[in-house]
Amino acid sequence: MPYPLDNTLPVSATEPYVLVADDDAPTRCFLGDAFRQFGARVALAASGSEAQALTRDEPFDLLVLDCRMPDGGAVEILNYLRNDQHARSVYSPAVASSAELDTDAQQALLAAGFHAVLPKPCTLQDLREILALATSSHRHLPVLDDSLALNTSGTPAVVQALRGLFRQELLNLCGELDELSADTKALEARLHKLRSSCGFCGAASLSEHIVSLQQHLKLEHRGAMLPLAAFRRSVQQTIEALSVT
Template sequence: MSQRARILVADDEAHVRKFLVDALAVQGYEVERASDGQEALQLFRKTPFDMVITDLRMPRMDGLTLLKALHEEDPTVLVVVITGYGTVEDAVEAIQNGAFNFLSKPVSLRQLYEVVRKGMEHRRYLLEEAEVLPYMSKELGFEIPSDRKFIPGIASSILRNLEDMRYPLNPNDRFTIPLAVDEALLNAIEHGNRNDPDKKVRVTCRITEEWVEISVEDEGEGFDPDSIPDPTTPEQMTATRGRGLFLIRHYMDEVRFNEKGNKITMLKYNRRIRPGS
């Protein structure tokens, strides 16, 4: 980063704020301060920051709520949380929700500088990577027998490739995309190929900057997806037919079939590009 990196410090304890701000300013960072999460979010909305260092326990808006709000504003901002003594569980929860790292009170200069240094290196990498993101594309292909044992491996392989390519996934996507793949494969094996071991299921996955497209095709006779009853109606609540497709349509942003009805294509859009998806 050619310009001075900007850091926002949010903590309700004045002496902690002063310590962090002074320590970071000495290192050449441009630093702003906030006394709680709500004030920090207001400052962030006015001007961008490369990193936000926030206490987890603050009045008006706590650090975890701030973390989630910041990533809605800018998914690339690095958030470092500060935990009190003996509250590592809070830090783990924050990291699971997208925090880059954590600091433990009392914060030492060595710990602070190391975490910030690593964060800025990571931030620089993300910004450089963003320049080539529009040209990113990857395709995966599988052809498997009609056997349910292959389902978990394909779903996890697709998720792993998304993570390796640093595709923007929110916590919910990490569950819903594999679940949609599971349901589509199960339908192809059991209903399309009718568990015939001689029939194959073909899976393709294309990852681009704008979306992830996953297709599952069986060798069965196909079906009319419009003929599947709505499983949410009272008379269908105890039925199993149609539940898989119902879940897929709710897990993914777009679902379509080929004319024969033996191939389903599911899309999940990049929310950084299409926020309303």
């Protein structure tokens, strides 16, 4: 183990399965050892081709992909994966890591579909927070939970009316999210309001994504960018589900 690890940090109660792909051996070893300390199972890859083969055959809960590797970096791996519906890790949260990333490059990676960006060198705290993406992926919550909505709102008629209003709220949000993501206070306020609506309408999965965003905002953590890609997908899935209810 090339780096000492802080054994006082808590280990996750779950056992997420993490892929670490990096062509730098010391970095690969450090990341792998850190994730294992936090309770994860870890597979290692030293090139893009190795990472692609593993993501095709293994159901990972988190992918940590270096931006520059032989046979393709993080972007190439993610593009390959998202276009192969038979890959077992096709929907796994993905994190791009690099030692050279300015703000524009980070935003471009998030727009490409990464859940977070991990600048190197990183700390154990960075990795613990990144691992939260994997532990949250163990929760397979329904897009709409009718029993939750009825318990909160009372009657099917009330739930139906509230869901109609909620759908319009989400459609409005889609057009405002880019602007909101640049204003932390405005985004926090919008998420608080939206989370309340999720409870009344039984939007269980979206509520979980909102919690994740709120946690990132409270931490003000620069090592892991806001997981907006997953949030956008959840918003769209909820809109689609509301359209057929």
